[in-house]
Amino acid sequence: xxxxxxxxxxxxxxxxxxxxxxxxxxxxxxxxxxxxxxxxxxxxxxxxxxxxxxxxxxxxxxxxxxxxxxxxxxxxxxxxxxxxxxxxxxxxxxxxxxxxxxxxxxxxxxxxxxxxxxxxxxxxxxxxxxxxxxxxxxxxxxxxxxxxxxxxxxxxxxxxxxxxxxxxxxxxxxxxxxxxxxxxxxxxxxxxxxxxxxxxxxxxxxxxxxxxxxxxxxxxxxxxxxxxxxxxxxxxxxxxxxxxxxxxxxxxxxxxxxxxxxxxxxxxxxxxxxxxxxxxxxxxxxxxxxxxxxxxxxxxxxxxxxxxxxxxxxxxxxxxxxxxxxxxxxxxxxxxxxxxxxxxxxxxxxxxxxxxxxxxxxxxxxxxxxxxxxxxxxxxxxxxxxxxxxxxxxxxxxxxxxxxxxxxxxxxxxxxxxxxxxxxxxxxxxxxxxxxxxxxxxxxxxxxxxxxxxxxxxxxxxxxxxxxxxxxxxxxxxxxxxxxxxxxxxxxxxxxxxxxxxxxxxxxxxxxxxxxxxxxxxxxxxxxxxxxxxxxxxxxxxxxxxxxxxxxxxxxxxxxxxxxxxxxxxxxxxxxxxxxxxxxxxxxxxxxxxxxxxxxxxxxxxxxxxxxxxxxxxxxxx
Numbered sequence: 371x372x373x374x375x376x377x378x379x380x381x382x383x384x385x386x387x388x389x390x391x392x393x394x395x396x397x398x399x400x401x402x403x404x405x406x407x408x409x410x411x412x413x414x415x416x417x418x419x420x421x422x423x424x425x426x427x428x429x430x431x432x433x434x435x436x437x438x439x440x441x442x443x444x445x446x447x448x449x450x451x452x453x454x455x456x457x458x459x460x461x462x463x464x465x466x467x468x469x470x471x472x473x474x475x476x477x478x479x480x481x482x483x484x485x486x487x488x489x490x491x492x493x494x495x496x497x498x499x500x501x502x503x504x505x506x507x508x509x510x511x512x513x514x515x516x517x518x519x520x521x522x523x524x525x526x527x528x529x530x531x532x533x534x535x536x537x538x539x540x541x542x543x544x545x546x547x548x549x550x551x552x553x554x555x556x557x558x559x560x561x562x563x564x565x566x567x568x569x570x571x572x573x574x575x576x577x578x579x580x581x582x583x584x585x586x587x588x589x590x591x592x593x594x595x596x597x598x599x600x601x602x603x604x605x606x607x608x609x610x611x612x613x614x615x616x617x618x619x620x621x622x623x624x625x626x627x628x629x630x631x632x633x634x635x636x637x638x639x640x641x642x643x644x645x646x647x648x649x650x651x652x653x654x655x656x657x658x659x660x661x662x663x664x665x666x667x668x669x670x671x672x673x674x675x676x677x678x679x680x681x682x683x684x685x686x687x688x689x690x691x692x693x694x695x696x697x698x699x700x701x702x703x704x705x706x707x708x709x710x711x712x713x714x715x716x717x718x719x720x721x722x723x724x725x726x727x728x729x730x731x732x733x734x735x736x737x738x739x740x741x742x743x744x745x746x747x748x749x750x751x752x753x754x755x756x757x758x759x760x761x762x763x764x765x766x767x768x769x770x771x772x773x774x775x776x777x778x779x780x781x782x783x784x785x786x787x788x789x790x791x792x793x794x795x796x797x798x799x800x801x802x803x804x805x806x807x808x809x810x811x812x813x814x815x816x817x818x819x820x821x822x823x824x825x826x827x828x829x830x831x832x833x834x835x836x837x838x839x840x841x842x843x844x845x846x847x848x849x850x851x852x853x854x855x856x857x858x859x860x861x862x863x864x865x866x867x868x869x870x871x872x873x874x875x876x877x878x879x880x881x882x883x884x885x886x887x888x889x890x891x892x893x894x895x896x897x898x899x900x901x902x903x904x905x906x907x908x909x910x911x912x913x914x915x916x917x918x919x920x921x922x923x924x925x926x927x928x929x930x931x932x933x934x935x936x937x938x939x940x941x942x943x944x945x946x947x948x949x950x951x952x953x954x955x956x957x958x959x960x961x962x963x964x965x966x967x968x969x970x971x972x973x974x975x976x977x978x979x980x981x982x983x984x985x986x987x988x989x990x991x992x
Contacts, residue, residue, distance in 0.1 A: 384641065385633035392566055392615045395550040396594065401425060402554075402671060403547060406508040407592060409676040413449055413507055417441045417683060438691040444757070445679050448764035449506060452675065455796060456502050459803050460495050461854040462486070463811040468849045469951075476923065477848040483828060484818060485811050485852070492541050494810070501543035502803065505663045509674035512544040513659040513806060514567070515813040517646065517821050536826055539814050547592055549658070551670045559660045560620075562670070567616040567658070568594050570608050576634060584635040586610040618644060618656050628654050648816045657813070661806040663799050678763050686756045693749040700745070707737040765795040804854060811852035819844040871895065911940060918944035925961045926954075938969040938976075945969070 378386070404421055411419045411427075418439060422428040432439060463485040467478035488494065497513065504511035522538035550566040551559075559565070571579075573586040589611045612635045619629040621644070628644035649655035662672030707714065711734035730736050822844035874880065880891045887895075914937040921930045922945065932938075945966050949959065 381638040381641075382636065384631065385636055385638040388615055388617050388631050388633040388638075389636070391617065392550065392568055392613075395552070395566060396568075399550070399554060399671075403592065405677065406546065408680070409507050409674055412443075412445050412676060412680055412683060415441050415443050415446070417443065417687060436695075438694055440687070440691055440694070442687055442690050443683075444686060444760050445676060445683055445764075448679065448760060449676070452506055452765060452796070452799075453499075453502065456506075456799060456803065457499060459800055459807075460498065461804070461807065463489065463807065463852055463854065465811075465815070465849050466851045466853055468851070473923075474849060476919070477846060478851075480828075480842055481815050481847050481849055484847070485814060487828060488539060488541075488814050492539065494541060494807075497541050497543050498803065498807065501661055501806075504543065504545050505661050505672070505674075505799075505802075507674055507676055508546045509663050509672040509677070510546045510670075511661045512546065512549050513661070513810055514542045514544050515648070515657050515659065515810055515817065516540050516542070517817045523826075536824070537821055539817050541810060541814070544658070546671060547594070554670050555668050556670055557665070557668065559656060559658060559670075562620070562656075564617060564619045565656050565658065567618070569614055570594060570611045571614050571634075572610060573612055576612060576614060576639070580632070580639040582634075582637055582639055584612045584637065586612055586635075589613060614639070620656070621654055646813075646817060647820045648813045659806050659809045659813070662802050665798065665802070675764055679760065682756055682759050682763065686753070686760075689749060689752050689756065693745065693753070696745055696749070705737045705739055708734045711735065712737060808852045808854065812850050815847055815850040815852070819847045819850075910937065914940040915944055917941075919948075921945070921965070922948040922962070925965060926958050929961055930965060932965065932968040932972065934972075936969070936972075938972045942966055942969045942973075 404425060404427060407427060408419060408421070411417070418430040418441075419427055420430055463482070465478045465481035465485065467474040501511040501513055516539070517537060518540045519537045520535055521540060522536040524533045525536050526534040528534055544567070548567055548569050550568060551562045552564045553562065556562050570589045570591065573584045577583050587610075589608050591608055594613050614632065614634045617629075617631045617633075619625070619631075621628040625643065630640065630642055630644050631638070632640040644654040644656075646657050647654055648657060663675065664673040666673050707730075711730040712728060728737055822842070825841055825843055827841055875895070878885070880895065881887055917936070918941045921941075924930050932941075945962055949962055949966075954962070
């Protein structure tokens with residue numbers, strides 16, 4: 371009977387297997403986590419920490435009680451400069467149409483509008499900044515792109531008074547402490563057979579999400595292990611929490627849609643297929659995007675510049691402290707006294723204060739101050755060399771310190787070339803951020819395609835701040851070819867961008883065939899120059915093209931009346947392009963041709979009225 375009570379259910383066995391898998395992965399990468407924690411300590415200024423023989427963090431002890439242990443933090447400002455440069459990589463996401471067909475162009479326009487609205491609503495810039503901070507310190511960061519059924523706009527109220535929402539995408543920055551790959555030597559995320567996302571959550575939140583009550587315990591925030599006291603070394607402890615383990619398994623021959631298993635506190639919370647159709651060609655993939663600071667061959671996690679700077683920082687602290695100790699000896703002096711000639715305890719306690727009367731034993735030699743000489747030049751040389759290495763390794767150098775011959779360069783082009791050369795060391799990090807941003811955009815569109823099954827409204831400020839309304843379903847998003855609209859470069863300042871715009875304007879590249887600047891080009895230029903509020907003139911040509919595009923879609927199912935206020939020439943061009951680019955049935959083609967004929971008739975009528983007016987004017991003159 372006791373054996374039956376101790377026998378576990380299949381759900382409990384699966385939960386135990388997931389937790390054992392998590393513990394194994396956590397132990398395998400323990401040293402990596404400790405390295406990340408050392409990096410964080412050095413950036414924050416706690417630079418006398420290291421690992422003890424057991425692999426745990428410890429504080430380095432002084433070798434002598436009088437040793438100076440000050441910290442001269444040069445890692446933090448180097449990180450500030452790198453993060454400042456990387457913050458300029460915030461390109462806008464747009465979607466390319468699959469073809470010149472009007473339906474594909476509309477789908478691309480809708481997808482671009484969705485991405486633009488998501489960047490604003492989800493604060494994608496802030497999420498990227500948070501992830502970049504993690505990747506710069508620890509070497510790797512992740513984004514988790516999910517669908518939140520409780521997000522989006524409110525569409526009604528339930529019977530119990532709770533707001534009903536249409537659902538929306540959420541993008542969160544995830545630290546590397548929470549991601550556990552199956553293999554530490556597989557570089558790419560998509561090649562991992564499985565990924566574990568473990569995080570500490572309050573038991574109340576777990577109950578709200580999964581409906582399972584757990585007792586909770588004290589959890590170490592970084593190692594995600596139960597807190598057992600550990601001699602007071604661990605400080606980041608969460609009380610009343612439990613570790614939620616999400617194991618994502620890649621689709622294979624046995625499970626075509628992959629598998630997601632969630633366990634916590636020995637209980638199974640969820641077991642099913644991967645929830646998101648976010649891969650190419652309708653495949654299911656992990657909802658994560660990886661970003662690295664410095665990729666490493668044969669390693670899933672990347673490296674951080676902080677790791678390279680730590681030896682320099684240790685050496686710099688040692689040099690500065692030894693230098694200050696030497697200067698203290700010069701300032702305070704080191705006294706030599708004959709044994710028994712003076713009260714040594716009093717002299718050690720009070721020192722050689724100005725005006726002090728030293729009483730020594732008659733017949734003995736008086737105390738004397740030893741000559742310590744001057745501060746050796748090697749201290750200054752080593753300090754200068756270490757600072758130069760800081761700038762070189764971090765990629766955050768100051769040009770005036772990095773290039774001795776800079777004073778002889780007077781050409782603006784020469785200075786710009788030096789700036790570009792100096793920033794090339796960050797190109798690998800730039801490329802990783804750009805790849806991550808594009809992948810985030812693809813995932814957002816694919817989640818809308820999967821979950822936005824009901825008709826919904828999107829308000830979007832398009833070109834020239836014209837408010838556009840899109841009624842769409844997920845099936846309307848047929849293209850997810852995300853590209854970067856503007857390749858933001860870190861070495862291009864706002865002033866340089868404005869100068870480039872002025873040069874292009876002087877070359878006449880913004881003007882039309884008549885040498886005039888269109889309203890659309892003028893408004894776009896004001897927006898690029900940072901004066902979008904002055905772009906108040908409406909672009910009638912753009913409005914007419916947008917209206918003609920709406921009419922093209924409406925004429926698939928019915929006729930559309932030609933308005934007196936239409937720009938007939940623009941409408942004829944847009945409707946003709948629609949006929950040439952789309953494969954239409956016979957009835958739709960007839961309706962559009964008849965519509966074009968009406969526009970052409972209005973053009974002829976306008977020319978006739980103009981000729982009649984000219985004849986009347988000539989008659990009056992005669």
